[in-house]
Amino acid sequence: MRTYGLSGSGMDIDQMVKDIMKAQRVKYDNLYKTKTQLEWQKTDYNAIYKTLNQFRNTIFDSRMQSNLAMRKVTSNNTAVTATATAGAAKISHTIAVNQLAAGVQRASSAAITTGESKENLVKQLGIQPNAFTVKLKNGEASADIVVDPSASIYELVNSINKANIGVTASYDATIDRFFLATTQTGAQAGLDFSGNSSLGLDFLQNKLKINTGSSVTAAGISSSAAIEADGGVPIGNAFSGLTGSFQLSIKNASQGTEANIQIDLTTDTLNTIAQKISSATGVEAEAVYDPAERRFTIKAKIEGEVLDLSANTGLAAQFLTADLKLGDDVSGLGNISGEGVKSTAPIVEATDNIVLAELFEGLSGSFDLKLRNGENTETITIDTATDTLATLKAKIEGAAGINAQVSFDSTSGKLTIGVTDEGTLSFAGSSEAGLGFLTKNLRLVNTVQITKENQAESTSAMFADLGDREISGQFDDMSGGSFVIRVKNGAGEVEEIGVDTSVNTLDELLGMFNAKFGAGTAEYLDGKVTLKAPDNDTFDFSGSDPAAIDFLTNKLNLNIISQKGQDAEVTLDGASFAQSSNVFTVSGVTYTLNNTTEAGKSASIVVTPDNDKTVEAVKKIVDEYNKVLELLNSEVNEAKYRDYLPLTDEEKGALTDDQIKAWEEKAKSGLLRRDPILTDLIYKMRNSFTDNISGMTGEYRNASSIGISTYLGDVSEGGKLYLDEEELRKALSADSDIVYKLFSVDGDSSAQDGVLTRIYDQLKSATDKLVDKAGTTASALYDTKSYLGKQLDDMEDRMEAMSKRLSAMETRYYKQFDAMEVALNQLSQQSSWLLQQFSNG
Template sequence: MSNINRITGLSGFDVDGTIQKLMKAENAKVDKVKQDRQIIQWQQDLYREQISNINTFSSTYFDVTKDTYILSPNTFSVSSVTGSDTTGKINATATSAARTGTYNMTVNNVAKGANISGKTVNVEQGGAIGFSIVVDSNNKTFQIDGSTVTLDEGNYSNLSQMAAALNTKMGSVAVGSGKLSDNAVAVVSGDGKNIQFNKKIKIDTTNNTMTLNVDGKSYNAILPNGNYSTSDIAGMINGQLSNLKSSDGSNTPFPSGVVLQSTDGQNITFINKSDNTAHAGSVSMAAVPAVTVTSGGSNTGVTGTKLNFGTNSFGYDKQIITGKNDTFTIGGTTITLAQKDYTSSGTSDADITTDLITQINTQLTAASATVSARAALDGSNAIQLVSTTSAQIGLSGSAASTLGFASGSQLAQSQSDSINNLLSGSADFTINGVEFKYDFSRAADPSDSTTGIIGAKGRSVSSIMSEISTKANVNIGYSELTRNFTIASRNTGADKNFIAKDNSGAFMSTLFGAGTVDTAAATPPAGITTQKAVDGSFTITEPGGAATTVTEALNNFSIDGVTYKIDPSAANGATSTLNVAQNVDGTLNKIKDFVNKYNDLIGKINAKIDEKRQYSYKPLSDDEKKSLKDSGQEDKITELEGKAKEGLLKNDLSLENMASQMRTAFYDTVKDAGINLYDIGLSTSDDTTQRGKIVIDEDKLKQALQTDSDKISKLFTQKSTSQPYYSPVMSNSDRAKRYSEEGIFQRISDIVQDNVRMSRDAQGNKGLLIQKAGVQGDITDTNGLLPKELQEKDDLIKQLNDKLSDKEDQYYKQFSAMEQALEKLNSQSSWLAQQLGGGQ
């Protein structure tokens, strides 16, 4: 309705009342759509109520974490087992085949698997050796384009840190009306060896169009106003290249794969992105002058790092300076490096690494430390620290960053570290009869499948271990707690011993400490611990029988209807007395409880399917509700709406199909169960109004439990052998096969999942009822069938209300014009009357 304030009735005509009468028919159209929407809303509420009932039933009986979980075969065991084992290491369950009475169990020894535990392996590889830059009073002052910039004294770990500090300082140096940072910027050169100062160009409306001349075409790029280096300008233009068209009218796109770069701070050039080769072209930009930079101090390199200045850049000497970057503490041992200028001696990176390692090891050996240093195995000239213990070892000191380590870190091998921290070159080894060939010096290559040699450079320790575990059917891994590698068989039993050996290379000897380890050998190699795989030995005395010793490969085994479960940590000689007794009533009650809850669920579904629709009752309109409230009849609203809700799900196909499938699930044959519902005293009610509810003959069921509990367990809980797990994406043939092989309660669980699961199938759909009614807080609350219908009604109501407002405005305009005409006519009549009266 319109919100315009109006003044009507000036002519004496009841405009508002007349328009309300005229709009009544129009409003009826909106009320009809609102009624339709309310019916859909009630249907959604009723569906969600059924979904809630189904979910409650499902969570009670199909949730494996609940005590009421019904799908375990043990649920239907009529034999209960109690025991006197106070350690809790010996447990058992029994089927109806077990004799009642007392069982005695003695653990002679548990079954064990084979395993190997190697020597300590704890390697920490540092990053690239990078000498810190020591800034003090001798080298902290710079002259940059004639302006003085002074850095704070201290150690700068790398050029990037120093460049950032210089840019900050330049931002506080006044030049004319601006700052020095408006005219220049410090960056690390492309080769990473120098700090380079690039001129900044002022871009405004007079020079913000850059013309690019490439491949015989010209392209115009527009830059925003500001101060930019040539590198900044190249980057901004690169961001526009995909949208640039030639300016000659042909609209030729900018050449694909060509980009701009600036490496010297003065020129912008073009390159082919694929291989970084030069590409001919030019940029219409005035020549950019070089920034001049010189030292403002003595720059002797005695107490502060010596800086080497070029025209617009400077590098630095690789120096160890006493008291500045010369100490490194490993655990409790402090290493002091000799003051030395590696730059002036002209040594290579490899020479520097060798010299530093020599100094470190000399002092570690003198201190009898459990750590040593060595060159990285990957040829990177980095330093590795190797510990022979699992103890935590801290790394700190002024030389830490120089050596490639973070001060305050730990010497700690990790599963995520590169395998190249430990191995290089080729290795051929065999574990559990499976041969492996790796080349740790090269990356994986398509030819690996042909040669059989797997390139593994750069891969993590965990990925290599996982690969070996899968192929060799063992568990091989690294413990970050004990700092060693282990290999373990995946099962117990005397036949699970294995040999791990190097055929060539040093995989086993490096990671475990010996080239060959046989878990069946009487004595393992020095420094290595092994566990021999053995069968378990158990002495069992059954009721009325003699003690019998059995040998088992597993610690869980079944004999004469009793399943024994022995904890692998059970001590030799551990004993237990187990009492097996029948508990038919407990199992009977579980089945009764399930059937009662099932009947209750079916009853609620059937009640809505069978409920008669009250077509004479409709949702109340807003005016009708207001009228009843004003007359104090709120209870009448509830009564009338209750009638209108009845039968909204009558003969609903979705609910009817679900109820029908659940009824059928009880009576279709379960393959290989050897028994059916009738045999155990379950049947359908003779009362046709009950529509599939299950009736129990308790005496017959109790007798069946006493004699055939194993078959009853299969009838209800048997899992499909061909399709053991529910999946919404199974083919129809797989689904049919699973259905025929699984027990009744398994089928009911599947039917529940089909209708209310929250996981998606191949088409992206959730359960059938979920897709129809939607779930609050889930995407189905907007894209479900009924939510979409509700939205359509909301959109239609808005459209109709907009039309109503327009219609009402139209009526008011028409009546306003009529009132104005009447007022004018009244004025004319009054004037005429006056004229006629004046003439008498």
């Protein structure tokens, strides 16, 4: 506690201490001013460093041949345009374009929407409700695109585009068309639809209305692999898994009406067949498939009327009797009354007895499920090729100590897993495929906290009703049927070849081709089928039934549903070759093919120097150089006002803002005056333009010889460059590459280097020195290596130490004056007492 003033001495102790300390603080203020000058200097150096670095990058780009020896190209034919790099020879070329490169594009032939809504593919296109796969190939790349009927057409587009096979898809809602196209051109690009089932082909051809066909020429096509079929047996027996269609006929004798119902083995289901029969016009028939009993019933709607159901082929009869189990003989279906005829036994396998690979689309292989309940752990292996829902249930419930319980409701299509007693069942630790099966196929959400009260149940039906599955997938013996092959020739004329696979043989089919189009059109030799169009004609099979396309491509192995791109075919300077793109580069010249040239004619491509662009490039270099030189000269020649030092806060308090600004402008001036790094750089850059380049001969050996010189008459310009454009153009006319030679040559020594090569190296040396001097940033916060950074760090330490000393000194002075005041007060009291004593005496 300070007690000065108690003595009544009248001394202003506080002011006395401040006056003493003011003299002491001059030393601290001098350190502050020195530190501030160093900070300003570091900032100036950093600004110069950034400018020189940017200029160095400009010099690097400028000395490239592409900027100093540019070429221009002219063409006398719009079919071909071209550009040339600086290295291109200055000569003329001839080029004939016989064929442009092309990719493959396919678009819907007509509007595709048949429904009233585009919410999903079922509502928009009327496809069957079960997911299926469409195969797309482009060269070596291929993808299986899953068509989800519940998804929209835009999601289908996205699936194709995400497949990353070089094929893009799009849908234009305005014109209601679907588009497919390869992203590249050339013979390696293509759209290949082979390998698709007839269901996939039906979707592409009849739903998206995409032409999947390709032309067969007189060169012909042959089976890509041996088909190993007996040409003398019915096609349906020679090839397994064959699909097609057949017809059922229903007559109503009472009304004298008849209806023919076409059944497609690939797209029709038990439910759609029932719908077709029930909606057949005029015959008043009713059909239903009961999924609980797994039986099919057909009956007359009107009591007393009689229906006659007949089959047009053996395959149709087989379907009615052996598959729908409507009787032992098709003749027994000629008297169907109101009571109807019903399957004598279940016609499809019980759901829980179908192997998992067939029950779930895309499921294959085997996987492990790990079951844990308390301390008990069991692992079971599920093989999708042999296990069913029934065996899955048995394996889970049979796991020792797990106490699991599984039930399946065939009506709802849902599966439930619980425990029979206390405890918690978890499938954690199962293989990735196993967990995927539980969540994606069984549609279980809870797989780790299954208790007696909190069971795991499918969130929805695990698979489509068996009545909604295509016939060919339900009945193994449905491998026949009939289809129509439609062949369109080059003139657009179409011939039809009808095939009944339960009757016609392969030899008969080939005979039909030869009868319609001439001997030798089709043959079967060494296990392979070959088809050839007549000379100067083509065959197009794109209008054939999907089942026919499936047979030709997947059974006969004929590649009739792929379209390939084409290479560009050119003759350049007499050499003929192919290119996959219409843009290609040869010897520094980039050709762009816009069209084919007339037969027997060529385009002339002339490559000449582009001196105008070279002159512009030199002008830019001179301008950029002069800007940098002006900055450097202004820094090294800037006046320095030694009497103007940085202001302290106390000094600023006595000045106005304008006075402070004017003062600091002078205080900051000349911080880099006569800086050795910058003056050395200015000197060397100037000499780079004036000195000869060692090794250069002839008239042009330095920059001044081509019109670039410094004006020495006025030293105040400090080496500014001037360009004599007339002299430069004269030099370019003599040698169009002279600028590149003088500016960019990279010799074994600086004397042999070109002008810009020298300056580039000089800038590197100068910026390295600036980094050593002041670092790369204006702030000293993280700069501990540069000279100024270290000085500022040291100055900071000295100022901190002095601040502590001044604070201690001030405290000491106040304590001393406090002690003096206390002593004076005591002396005053003693004097008063003595005076009082004398007065009383």
